[in-house]
Amino acid sequence: MNLPPLPVPPDPPIPFNRPLLLDEGLAYVRAAFANGHVSGDGGFTRRCQDFFDGYLAPGRTLLTTSCTDALELSALLLDVGPGDDVIVPSFTFVSTANAFVLRGARPVFADIRPDTYNLDEAQLAGLLTPRTKAIAVVHYGGVSCEMDVISPLAAERGISVIEDNAHGLFGTYRDRKLGTFGRLSTLSFHETKNLSCGEGGALVVNDPQLAGRAEVLREKGTDRSRFFRGEIDKYTWRDIGSSFLPSDILAALLWAQVEAHEVIQERRREIHDHYAGCLADWARGGNVGFQSVPPACRSSHHLFSLLLPTPGAQQAFLRHLKARGVNAVFHYQPLHLTPMGRSLGGRPGQCPVAESVSGRIARLPFYFDLNRADQDRVIEAVLSFTP
DSSP states (O other): OOOOOOOOOOOOOBOSOOOOOOHHHHHHHHHHHHHTOOSSSOHHHHHHHHHHHHHTTTOEEEEESOHHHHHHHHHHHTTOOTTOEEEEESSSOTHHHHHHHTTTOEEEEEOBOTTTOSBOGGGTGGGOOTTEEEEEEEOGGGOOOOHHHHHHHHHHHTOEEEEEOTTTTTOEETTEETTSSSSEEEEEOOTTSSSOSSSOEEEEEOOHHHHHHHHHHHBTTBOHHHHHTTSSSSOOBOSOOOBOOOOHHHHHHHHHHHHTHHHHHHHHHHHHHHHHHHHHHHHHHTTOBOOOOOTTEEOOOOOOEEEOSSHHHHHHHHHHHHHTTBOOBOOOOOGGGSHHHHHTTOOTTSSHHHHHHHTTEEEOOOOTTOOHHHHHHHHHHHHTOOO
16 A cells, blocks of 8 residues: 655744753752752852953953843943933843833933934934933943044043943953943843843943942942851941842852853854854845944844844734744834833934834844754745745
């Protein structure tokens, strides 16, 4: 009897992201349990902080429960409040603005460059007023803003710079590590980031005058950290603050990734470069853009994006990939056009480049475990689309 061939099952969909879960992380979580210290500022927290203190020297690193918490802690540290303006790029995650709005400040939405998708430094001077308290810069995709322009301009006006470095850990600008330029900088260890513990972040304090107060604000406004170090015989309420400490269980997961950071970064570079090499001719022929990496910058290889020629092409492209089992996604909605942004004075046309990029960008699957066969499936799906 001739039986018909069994149907070939379809390949499983390729996710946009898959968190990296290391066996060493589970081993360290068990060690945290065995140590009997699973709350904040345990042994694994100290290991992580010591690593970042060394890598981002001379800054002082404090782990937090998220990058959002680190940004909110920054706003507290700088005494941002009603009557203050904080400049933020419109093309960013909501936390970059929310942290300051929560303190009563007004976000001033800045447009971005069409090549790097970073805050447009050429427009920055025109946004500064006597009310400007801080500038929050975002190194989009791990590509640095033009800090040679931004930092001196802020310094001469007495304005603090905060680096939202959620994408930029291990990137550099003129051979200087991202996260060391601002008076404060923040890191993210969300599951979509290069290093992850599921949810987590860090505040990097680059101004020594803020380090002591940062420790107090992070510990509910108390000097409990000094008490635990044996520097005082009791702790007390010193300042405003909140509970920003992550569990040492999360720090244990993070420490495994910190140990493997060189391998992780090299793998992400390989994935990025394979996309770029295979898609270059298709992109040129279809008027599709890549994010620019200026010569002074070394990217952290946080993501790989394509800039389609029109919003219609973006939507058709995402549908095309989804039909082929590839989960590609868009990115931020311009903050000035969101309901909250409009309530704060945002209006259409205020940041035209951000509006254009938001309507045309598409991000391809990008994660440590993306093997070559699956990446080639993504590339094949992309190459079969005509912009």
